[in-house]
Amino acid sequence: MRRYLLGRLWQSIVTLILATIVVFVGVRALPGDPALALAGEDRDPESLRAIREQYGLDDSLLVQFWQFVSHAARGDLGQSIRTGESVTTMIANALPVTIELSVLAILVASVLGVGAGVVAAVRRGRPAEWAANALALLGLSVPNFWLGLMAILYLSVALGLFPASGFVPFFTDPVGNLHHLILPALILGTGLAAVIMRQTRSSMLDALSADYIRTAEAKGLSPRAVIGRHALRNSLIVVVTIVGLQLGALISGAVVTERIFALPGFGKLTVDAVFQRDYPVIQAVVLVTAAAYILINLLVDLLYSVIDPRIRVRGDA
């Protein structure tokens, strides 16, 4: 097991190094110059030279890469070229917002998706199923930005139910925090709700035609108990797996939602950094994202090996 663990750790480190190199080179391959993007209107050759010098942009790629990696290894992700702030602080501030938004979106999506999926399966071939299917199709097809704009127009501007923008940290004002996040979470959760609904529906249909359900019905259990305790519980295993797998997609989807609702999250930070060619920020967010992916995959792999000894054996071979 130890050998397997070491092997996987080694693989993860190599992957992380490769990701770092690709991102480092990829960012620099983008057309556009960070010094120009920073200088904007007020640019003159002397200022551009000074900016390049200050941020080491005129050093060779190798020197720049070494600077980045050696500082990152010490936990120093550098300073934003645009604002001069510490990138580590920027990320530390942005990450919790996106995580909270994603968790809320999953909650919203699970409640809506599982509910609609169960209804669609139980009321198969009836208007309720058609309605649920139509909603799922809408959820998958309607882009988040449009839905977000509509939500702001109708729920914030017309009805005044939710704030149209802004963010309050949870520990400062828990109620205000939820009030600000509920609408973005709803918008972000719709696509996932649709996926969950379809998955729940098909799993439920499979489960409802299984022998153990017939047995449960034959035992005289109430339909509610049959659906809730037997069919749904078994169907949810697949659904839970899907939810876990969608987490990454959800965080990417948060980019749009965060921009619409002016939330200080990770996605907004990344996109704005790309547009401004803020190399240290882009590199750092990608590094953190890659590290998170690698860590999650590592944990999943280790869990697999615990559950399924064949994986471990193959790893040892």
Added chain:
Amino acid sequence: MTTRRLPFLLNRSSSSFAGAAAGVIALALIGTACSPVEPAGSEGGGSNSQQAGGQDVFGDPADPAQVKPGGTLTVALSADPDKLDPTLSRSLYSRYVFHTMCEKLYDLGPDAKVVPQLATALPTISADGLSLTIPLKQGVRFADGGTLDSTAVKVSIERGLTLAGSGRKSELGPISAVETPDPNTVVIKLSKPFAPLTAALADRAGMVLSPAAVSRLGANFSTAPVCVGPFKFASRVAQNSIKVVKDPLYYDAAKVHLDAIEYRIITDSSIRSANLKSGDAQVADSLSTQDAPSLQQDGTMTVLQSQSLGYQGLTVNIANANGIGNPLKPLDTPIAKDPRIRQALALSVDREALVKSIFNGLNTVACSPVSPKSEFTSDAAQVCPPHDPAKAKQLLADAGASTPYKVTMITSNNPDSLRLAQALQAMVKEGGFDLVIKPVEYASLLDQQDRGDFELLQLGWSGRVDPDANIYNFVGTSGSQNVAGYSNPEVDELLTDARQSTDKADRVKLYGDVVAKLQQDLPLIYLYRQRNLTGVSKKVLGIQVYPDGVLRAAFAGFAK
């Protein structure tokens, strides 16, 4: 979108990298362009309203009897300011924030004239134009408790001249020394006369920084900026918001009504408007053509309008084949070589129709870099050749160019710029041109511009008070932004004379002469001037916008 991610997530380590990379690509592709400065339409837009017919609405100062003390004002800003350091800052939007927390030696009035702010009078300029004496206000304190004196002014100006990456150096011109004969007087010595200096001191170059904060923070001043102002810096959340709070040490604190101002960055103009309507923000800058009319008709809103001192135009690449900063090298294209083709292109554009159809008559026609609002304007500086496609065709024929003459234009890929480009494309066809539009993302556009990798380029300039700052750098041979690669010794001489003259009438005439030359050579075809549109809730009084485009919120207050 979501289901496609399943396979790599189900896999093991090799997929973790793919996941990260795909995430980055997705992140890079999603979202809308964020343009810090001046693509077409970014500063304002049109309106169907008759009220919008070119009238400036600057807003009025708050009547103390009508406002209540306290409250936090939320301003929806269209772009994230860059470094909150007056020496290093380069974005227009940082000036919005500085207005509330970093006062300047001079300010601008609604008539675009310079007025004293931390100084008590306009500078006394010596007869040879080489010395400016500036008297300072007394009893003024920085937000950290320090006292404003001539030494602090000297520190700030010298920082602007020497700090690596300073954006103020060229604005401050040929300063040879800053002297402090007494605590309340600053004398600036110049190696040669430089008329635009007073106007520069009414902008970031004239902001006075706390010497204590400068010595403590050095180049990191932007992390906790300290100046003299009605408000002081409180916090900043990257790409999201900036908060300033009332400074009790401010010399005129009784005039400050609000407790705090939060600048919230909302890049999408419709969402800014929605925030204004929902009451989540009370002020929103850079309204779009689509949103302004509905806000103007909304009884609870006011739309402030001020004509920009800058311009939007088309730059022709004449001799910028090597990239800016390198020796000029003429392009081997007919439009670069023959001014008649450029004249034909200029004559093909119906500016009146353009302004009416694309901007609903809200923006104004521009044929020169000198704003009609400038105190240095003249009839000569506002001459505008009429739209004449027949003459354009004739000029093309005279130049021996085959028609339709194909020319490729790069432009920013935001909706307003594209709309403008399409209108131009349709318009110049009549004059014998086949305009090919190449939309480019903003950062790439700047890059291509400076590398000289374009034939024709659409971009604008937000404008400064002194005309020199709107002309010299763009059409002077050694201009830092002479991306056309234009070089005309006569124009250079006229511009240098105008720079060094201390006589206003003389400068007015010289700029008129420059415009006449530029209209012959046309390195830049000026099209129109934008109008800065700012939406303000009527719950707030005292928000103002002047021709410098800076939003003035410091002395605003919530209505009783």
